[in-house]
Amino acid sequence: MADFISPEDFRDKLDRGEHFYLIDTRMKKDFDEWHINGAINFPYSKENSLEAYEMKKLRASEGISLEDQIVTVCAKGITSASFAEKLKHKGFSDVKTIKGGLRAWSGLYDHVQIATEKDDLIIVQLQRRAKGCLGYIVGSRRSGEAAVVDPSRYTKEFIDAATERGLKITHVFDTHIHADHVSGGREMAERLGINYYLGSDLEKRNPEFDYISVKSNQVIDVGGLQIKAIHTPGHTTEMTSWLVESEALISGDSLFVDSIGRTELEFEDDAERGAVLQYRSLLEKVLSLPDRIKILPGHFSVSDSGESGGVKPGTPIFSTIGYLRRNNRALQMEKDEFVDYMFENVPDKPPNYERVIGINLGREERGSEEEEIELELGPNRCAASEESMVGSSE
Numbered sequence: 104m105a106d107f108i109s110p111e112d113f114r115d116k117l118d119r120g121e122h123f124y125l126i127d128t129r130m131k132k133d134f135d136e137w138h139i140n141g142a143i144n145f146p147y148s149k150e151n152s153l154e155a156y157e158m159k160k161l162r163a164s165e166g167i168s169l170e171d172q173i174v175t176v177c178a179k180g181i182t183s184a185s186f187a188e189k190l191k192h193k194g195f196s197d198v199k200t201i202k203g204g205l206r207a208w209s210g211l212y213d214h215v216q217i218a219t220e221k222d223d224l225i226i227v228q229l230q231r232r233a234k235g236c237l238g239y240i241v242g243s244r245r246s247g248e249a250a251v252v253d254p255s256r257y258t259k260e261f262i263d264a265a266t267e268r269g270l271k272i273t274h275v276f277d278t279h280i281h282a283d284h285v286s287g288g289r290e291m292a293e294r295l296g297i298n299y300y301l302g303s304d305l306e307k308r309n310p311e312f313d314y315i316s317v318k319s320n321q322v323i324d325v326g327g328l329q330i331k332a333i334h335t336p337g338h339t340t341e342m343t344s345w346l347v348e349s350e351a352l353i354s355g356d357s358l359f360v361d362s363i364g365r366t367e368l369e370f371e372d373d374a375e376r377g378a379v380l381q382y383r384s385l386l387e388k389v390l391s392l393p394d395r396i397k398i399l400p401g402h403f404s405v406s407d408s409g410e411s412g413g414v415k416p417g418t419p420i421f422s423t424i425g426y427l428r429r430n431n432r433a434l435q436m437e438k439d440e441f442v443d444y445m446f447e448n449v450p451d452k453p454p455n456y457e458r459v460i461g462i463n464l465g466r467e468e469r470g471s472e473e474e475e476i477e478l479e480l481g482p483n484r485c486a487a488s489e490e491s492m493v494g495s496s497e
């Protein structure tokens with residue numbers, strides 16, 4: 104029997120900075136598309152015997168000794184477990200396999216509390232570290248009511264995060280129709296019998312589900328907390344940032360801590376319009392807010408090689424309007440320069456984005472658990488550039 108390590112324990116090992124070798128046994132093509140930061144690729148299949156010379160080559164090139172700690176991983180944790188067994192037979196003393204493989208790793212969450220000025224306000228950031236997706240619980244200590252913003256299909260994570268803090272979820276919000284992951288908004292609204300809120304411009308995209316349409320500047324009361332809609336189109340037509348109590352702006356994919364949202368996924372045929380909309384939303388609306396307002400983004404960037412640029416998952420990921428005003432280069436550009444920048448910094452499209460948008464608009468049926476795991480594997484690719492534009496957040 105192979106020894107397994109849970110995705111949670113593996114995360115803690117990474118965060119402690121322990122020394123170990125992570126060997127990913129998938130095919131090179133899959134490895135190149137996306138892998139955990141620092142992994143070594145050693146393609147392996149159960150049908151093949153592990154030739155001594157191959158192992159020797161790997162040990163020599165990576166400097167691995169028989170006493171070193173080794174963790175193996177593959178898509179589901181099956182092939183990598185059989186590889187781990189082989190390694191043990193070859194004399195390696197400390198070999199573990201990530202239980203459930205990259206699929207389980209992709210669904211792992213950190214629940215991180217964000218410090219707030221107002222005593223009554225609780226904000227929890229749910230970080231899906233493998234993909235770089237962020238969702239939020241916004242709750243009131245006094246009333247015990249909470250809203251969820253941008254829940255993923257891992258709805259239990261969000262419900263647990265609220266329950267652990269004595270909060271009851273009474274509202275669900277999405278910032279926009281996501282292209283990189285299946286939204287849990289509708290599912291959560293149905294499961295809990297509560298309303299689902301989206302920006303009113305979504306009507307232009309003909310969604311096929313019920314929701315409460317919120318106009319820009321409209322305020323929704325969540326257990327005594329004021330959540331105000333600020334329409335920030337550009338990333339998508341309906342993109343709406345939610346201003347929580349004049350303290351934090353949940354900015355979705357309009358503004359990140361190290362970058363800004365891409366605009367050409369929806370505005371493919373009219374990419375210039377998307378870029379101009381994004382410029383107006385960020386420069387004329389978001390930057391008109393006071394400097395102390397926190398920016399709570401919808402994503403942080405994760406590269407194909409698993410690096411999370413400029414942020415540390417497991418710790419709060421946010422910035423402030425003031426910091427970004429001074430340090431985010433895109434926010435200092437004139438309109439023409441900004442539009443050119445948007446065209447010059449187009450990353451690869453997220454895998455399967457058309458299918459994901461189809462599901463999130465309610466036009467296509469949700470897939471099986473198996474299919475949705477496959478759809479979402481890989482990083483989010485929501486930013487205009489994968490290069491970090493500021494060194495760090497404050």
Ligand SMILES: [Fe+2]
Binds near residue numbers: 281283
């Ligand atoms: Fe997005």
